[in-house]
Amino acid sequence: MSRTNPSLEQLAIGVDIGGTGTKFGIVDRLGNLLYSSEMSTRKHNEVESFIADLHANLVPMIEQAGGIGRIKGIGLGAPNGNYYTGTVEYAPNLPWKGILPFSKMIEDTFKLPVVLTNDANAAALGEMMYGAAQGMNDFIMITLGTGVGSGIVANGKLIYGHDGFAGELGHTIIIPDGRMHEGTGKRGSLESYASATGVRLTALELLANSNTPSVLRNLPQDQIDSKVVYDAAIEGDELAKEIFEYTGKILGMALANFVMFSSPEAIILFGGLTKAGELILKPTREHMEANLIQVFQNKVKILVSHLKASDAAILGASALVWDLK
Amino acid sequence: MSRTNPSLEQLAIGVDIGGTGTKFGIVDRLGNLLYSSEMSTRKHNEVESFIADLHANLVPMIEQAGGIGRIKGIGLGAPNGNYYTGTVEYAPNLPWKGILPFSKMIEDTFKLPVVLTNDANAAALGEMMYGAAQGMNDFIMITLGTGVGSGIVANGKLIYGHDGFAGELGHTIIIPDGRMHEGTGKRGSLESYASATGVRLTALELLANSNTPSVLRNLPQDQIDSKVVYDAAIEGDELAKEIFEYTGKILGMALANFVMFSSPEAIILFGGLTKAGELILKPTREHMEANLIQVFQNKVKILVSHLKASDAAILGASALVWDLK
Numbered sequence: 001m002s003r004t005n006p007s008l009e010q011l012a013i014g015v016d017i018g019g020t021g022t023k024f025g026i027v028d029r030l031g032n033l034l035y036s037s038e039m040s041t042r043k044h045n046e047v048e049s050f051i052a053d054l055h056a057n058l059v060p061m062i063e064q065a066g067g068i069g070r071i072k073g074i075g076l077g078a079p080n081g082n083y084y085t086g087t088v089e090y091a092p093n094l095p096w097k098g099i100l101p102f103s104k105m106i107e108d109t110f111k112l113p114v115v116l117t118n119d120a121n122a123a124a125l126g127e128m129m130y131g132a133a134q135g136m137n138d139f140i141m142i143t144l145g146t147g148v149g150s151g152i153v154a155n156g157k158l159i160y161g162h163d164g165f166a167g168e169l170g171h172t173i174i175i176p177d178g179r180m181h182e183g184t185g186k187r188g189s190l191e192s193y194a195s196a197t198g199v200r201l202t203a204l205e206l207l208a209n210s211n212t213p214s215v216l217r218n219l220p221q222d223q224i225d226s227k228v229v230y231d232a233a234i235e236g237d238e239l240a241k242e243i244f245e246y247t248g249k250i251l252g253m254a255l256a257n258f259v260m261f262s263s264p265e266a267i268i269l270f271g272g273l274t275k276a277g278e279l280i281l282k283p284t285r286e287h288m289e290a291n292l293i294q295v296f297q298n299k300v301k302i303l304v305s306h307l308k309a310s311d312a313a314i315l316g317a318s319a320l321v322w323d324l325k
Numbered sequence: 326m327s328r329t330n331p332s333l334e335q336l337a338i339g340v341d342i343g344g345t346g347t348k349f350g351i352v353d354r355l356g357n358l359l360y361s362s363e364m365s366t367r368k369h370n371e372v373e374s375f376i377a378d379l380h381a382n383l384v385p386m387i388e389q390a391g392g393i394g395r396i397k398g399i400g401l402g403a404p405n406g407n408y409y410t411g412t413v414e415y416a417p418n419l420p421w422k423g424i425l426p427f428s429k430m431i432e433d434t435f436k437l438p439v440v441l442t443n444d445a446n447a448a449a450l451g452e453m454m455y456g457a458a459q460g461m462n463d464f465i466m467i468t469l470g471t472g473v474g475s476g477i478v479a480n481g482k483l484i485y486g487h488d489g490f491a492g493e494l495g496h497t498i499i500i501p502d503g504r505m506h507e508g509t510g511k512r513g514s515l516e517s518y519a520s521a522t523g524v525r526l527t528a529l530e531l532l533a534n535s536n537t538p539s540v541l542r543n544l545p546q547d548q549i550d551s552k553v554v555y556d557a558a559i560e561g562d563e564l565a566k567e568i569f570e571y572t573g574k575i576l577g578m579a580l581a582n583f584v585m586f587s588s589p590e591a592i593i594l595f596g597g598l599t600k601a602g603e604l605i606l607k608p609t610r611e612h613m614e615a616n617l618i619q620v621f622q623n624k625v626k627i628l629v630s631h632l633k634a635s636d637a638a639i640l641g642a643s644a645l646v647w648d649l650k
Contacts, residue, residue, distance in 0.1 A: 080620075089620065090619075090620070136487070137487065138486050138487040138491075152586065152587070154479055154480075154484045154486070154491070155479075155480065155482050155484065155485075157480050159479045159480065159586075159587050159588075160480075160588070161463050161479070161587055161588020161589065162461070162462065162463040162588060162589060162590035163588055163624065164588075165588050165620050165621065166463075166479070166586065166587050166588035167586070167587075167588075168585040168586075168588075168618065168620075168621075169585065169586060171585050171618045172581075172582040172585050172586070173578060173581065173582060173616050174501070175501060176499070176500060176578060184618045184619070186616060186618065253498060253501060256497075256498065257497040257498060257582065258586070260493040260494065260496050260497050261477070261484075261491065261492070261493075261494060261497070261583070261586050261587075262477070262484050262486055262491050262492075262586075263484075263485070263486020263487060263488055263489075263490050263491035263492075263493075264486065264487060265487035291498050291511065293493065293496045293509045293511065294415075294509075295405075295414070295415075295490050295493075296490065296493075299488065
């Protein structure tokens with residue numbers, strides 16, 4: 001590929017808005033993250049001050065990259081972000097409530113075209129353009145963090161659905177009448193089990209309902225989280241291993257259903273829980289295969305994202321920009 | 326639309342291959358079924374004799390329609406039909422076993438371009454072009470017959486998945502460790518409950534496990550089927566109504582999961598069970614809504630196909646032809 005005058009190359013800004021922090025950067029078409037930084041989301045009680053702060057942070061970065069003339073636009077990934085309307089709607093993990101006209105506000109501040117989607121969709125785009133899903137037309141991205149997010153690609157395109165809200169796989173019901181989800185009031189959703197929150201709840205349940213010895217019994221309840229369960233499991237703690245086994249069982253059942261929906265070439269897992277590696281991947285694979293009908297068996301890859309966690313979402317958000325008219 | 330010389334209009338052949346019978350016809354671009362007929366599938370032990378019979382039936386019809394020069398191609402809908410490979414693979418309801426190169430065989434016999442997909446996908450295309458899903462870019466078609474089939478449209482296109490087998494929603498697990506599916510050996514799939522077979526099994530279970538009086542108790546077990554349950558229910562039989570209530574509950578739970586996957590504008594139901602009308606639709610709607618998170622509530626339409634059952638699949642299969650190069 002010849003790049004005779006790289007100074008004329010267009011660049012994109014990618015912004016990944018999380019509940020705690022916001023990461024942003026400037027990316028070229030090849031997915032090189034040329035400049036990046038981060039700032040707090042949480043400390044901004046008003047969305048206006050958040051956007052002003054983001055602007056103040058990005059202006060010098062834009063200058064460094066050659067000025068605003070080189071920037072084609074801004075891609076945003078945000079929890080509950082809607083691609084069609086450019087709004088962020090009732091995001092439980094953000095400090096600002098209601099329906100926010102996010103794209104419009106950013107556009108007015110930066111005087112640049114803006115495109116927004118939810119954070120899991122942005123991550124899926126990042127994987128498709130620069131990560132584990134390169135060259136794939138059909139795959140599903142599942143983010144296993146505090147909650148469970150998802151982005152679904154079929155026929156080479158993200159599925160947004162008729163209203164822009166498609167891909168809420170974390171809220172699909174896997175265990176009817178199962179564990180209550182505090183945020184939604186629904187029982188038995190994938191997110192209630194296969195998230196960091198879910199691992200903690202499974203740990204508390206197993207500690208209460210079994211007599212298996214475990215180092216976890218030495219900790220006060222409020223210190224039980226997916227991190228200490230992981231630490232115990234790699235030390236060989238049986239109960240801790242059982243917690244991941246159970247988590248993988250539920251996740252595997254859910255993945256089987258997703259495969260029978262869109263028959264993806266691969267499922268890409270991303271986020272904190274994937275750090276448990278084979279502790280969770282082995283039962284996930286086994287229970288996925290056990291629930292698939294024959295025609296789907298032994299052909300769907302379960303892959304773990306190899307993009308740097310802090311970069312993937314920025315890259316994905318920036319990737320939205322290249323499709324802008 | 327001006328149609329100055331209708332004799333030059335191109336036409337398409339649509340063929341709907343079912344386990345018992347095969348329906349076929351010649352269709353124009355507007356979805357008018359100009360000629361149609363049917364023949365037995367089941368009496369042909371060899372696929373070769375089936376295809377020869379289909380050819381013998383279609384030749385005079387083609388002549389009547391103005392000759393083979395007017396036919397752009399043949400669209401086939403068949404159980405376990407694969408769009409990518411043109412094969413029919415291990416179809417449990419067809420008399421011919423193994424992997425059949427169906428498209429190739431039809432092409433060689435008719436000397437016309439052939440395109441094949443599974444029967445539920447064909448029905449979805451029929452709905453999109455000529456039925457309840459006209460103008461929709463995102464919808465899900467569910468066929469509730471002896472089994473449960475599905476065709477999923479997102480971004481205006483059928484989802485085939487990486488291998489052509491997407492859309493097996495009848496095999497998604499709704500009740501973990503639930504009812505055994507004789508055909509697949511898996512437990513708790515939608516098809517085990519929300520099909521004609523499922524209704525019969527639910528009836529037998531409820532008859533065995535309750536003391537509710539019912540006219541169904543007057544029938545020998547082998548006469549219990551979805552038809553007699555329906556007849557009893559519209560006469561007000563409490564147990565029969567409970568059977569549809571339960572069927573709708575499971576179906577509604579499943580539909581909620583499908584909505585949270587692809588956020589369709591509508592779910593189109595088709596097939597024998599829909600004849601039960603509100604007996605099954607009411608609990609289906611209620612349980613779908615009860616399992617949806619807020620952002621999806623009260624916006625997904627559940628529609629019953631209004632295409633004539635015998636025409637929908639032929640129309641859908643013929644619709645495949647217009648996309649042929």
